[in-house]
Amino acid sequence: MAVVGCEVRRTPAPESTRQLQVVGVRRIMDRPALSPAAWSPDSQALAYSSDQRLWVYTLDRGEKDVAPAEAVTAVAWSRPLNLLALIDRGIVWTLRPDGTDRRRVPLPEPAVELAWAPGSDRLAVVVRHPVDGQIRTELWLVNHDGGFRRMVTRAPVGRAMRDLQWFPDSLYMLYGLSAGREQAMTELWRVRISYPDRQQILLPAPAAMVRLAPTGRYLATVGGDQGAEGGGQVVLSRVDGSGRFAVAPQAGRYTGLAWSPQGEKVVFAQLSGDARAELWMANADGSGHLHLYSYLMEYTDPGMGVAIAWSPDGRHLVFGTNTGASRGPIWLVTLQRR
Numbered sequence: 164m165a166v167v168g169c170e171v172r173r174t175p176a177p178e179s180t181r182q183l184q185v186v187g188v189r190r191i192m193d194r195p196a197l198s199p200a201a202w203s204p205d206s207q208a209l210a211y212s213s214d215q216r217l218w219v220y221t222l223d224r225g226e227k228d229v230a231p232a233e234a235v236t237a238v239a240w241s242r243p244l245n246l247l248a249l250i251d252r253g254i255v256w257t258l259r260p261d262g263t264d265r266r267r268v269p270l271p272e273p274a275v276e277l278a279w280a281p282g283s284d285r286l287a288v289v290v291r292h293p294v295d296g297q298i299r300t301e302l303w304l305v306n307h308d309g310g311f312r313r314m315v316t317r318a319p320v321g322r323a324m325r326d327l328q329w330f331p332d333s334l335y336m337l338y339g340l341s342a343g344r345e346q347a348m349t350e351l352w353r354v355r356i357s358y359p360d361r362q363q364i365l366l367p368a369p370a371a372m373v374r375l376a377p378t379g380r381y382l383a384t385v386g387g388d389q390g391a392e393g394g395g396q397v398v399l400s401r402v403d404g405s406g407r408f409a410v411a412p413q414a415g416r417y418t419g420l421a422w423s424p425q426g427e428k429v430v431f432a433q434l435s436g437d438a439r440a441e442l443w444m445a446n447a448d449g450s451g452h453l454h455l456y457s458y459l460m461e462y463t464d465p466g467m468g469v470a471i472a473w474s475p476d477g478r479h480l481v482f483g484t485n486t487g488a489s490r491g492p493i494w495l496v497t498l499q500r501r
Contacts, residue, residue: 302338456494
């Protein structure tokens with residue numbers, strides 16, 4: 164007799180833009196946040212940094228100050244462990260959502276990106292250090308207290324790893340490579356975390372952003388000349404590069420790319436010269452769009468981006484200019500089925 168264990172997890176049913184409507188958009192905090200917000204696994208709370216503190220905002224009780232934080236540029240929330248990980252001035256810390264059990268994760272160099280594995284206790288971290296006047300970035304795998312540490316791979320000198328993401332099997336990772344401090348990625352790589360196994364993924368044009376769908380089968384990219392008005396596009400494709408098509412209503416400057424939890428929709432922000440961001444949702448098959456909100460950004464920096472995060476239950480989005488490189492209030496969008 165064989166006994167087989169399994170885990171049953173409820174996930175939201177796929178919905179198209181025609182089945183959804185926006186029922187509310189509101190600013191949930193007045194102080195400017197720095198890090199992009201990270202959703203809790205149950206979709207009832209989100210974490211972010213502001214005013215040298217780490218905050219957790221719950222949908223029913225509002226925000227709570229949980230821990231000190233000098234300048235947190237990235238926050239991630241682990242689904243299996245229900246732990247937070249953050250980068251504070253290059254140092255990686257883990258802690259519980261109430262601020263207890265705070266631990267420093269020792270790494271050889273300052274961290275610039277991190278991502279929890281969706282189905283394990285591993286945390287992937289990109290570190291950066293100078294080599295003969297140039298930058299070298301490395302991908303490390305650690306656990307929540309630093310008891311396990313292993314370098315997975317390193318980029319060539321002068322190339323920076325960007326947009327670090329996990330495949331849903333928690334065995335492979337995706338990252339882009341850009342030249343030095345340039346934002347545009349010209350290479351995309353898939354790497355296995357357990358042993359050296361790298362595969363380059365076709366990237367036909369430089370990309371300002373790359374997002375892997377939760378299914379691991381599709382990619383969304385922001386490509387084109389983002390420095391010129393009307394020069395960029397949001398493009399979807401299979402991971403192998405086939406089946407490419409644009410989903411944005413028109414060419415422009417785009418940011419804030421994010422997939423829905425089921426991978427059947429994407430959201431993004433189109434920026435204009437008067438510091439206005441139009442938030443859009445598009446079906447991943449190109450069949451339709453939904454305009455979410457017209458957002459007048461608090462700051463007029465022409466190079467500023469927007470961070471967008473989708474709750475795991477698919478019923479909320481948070482957005483703002485809190486990208487880790489710039490600050491701004493956080494806004495909450497509430498969706499419901501028509």
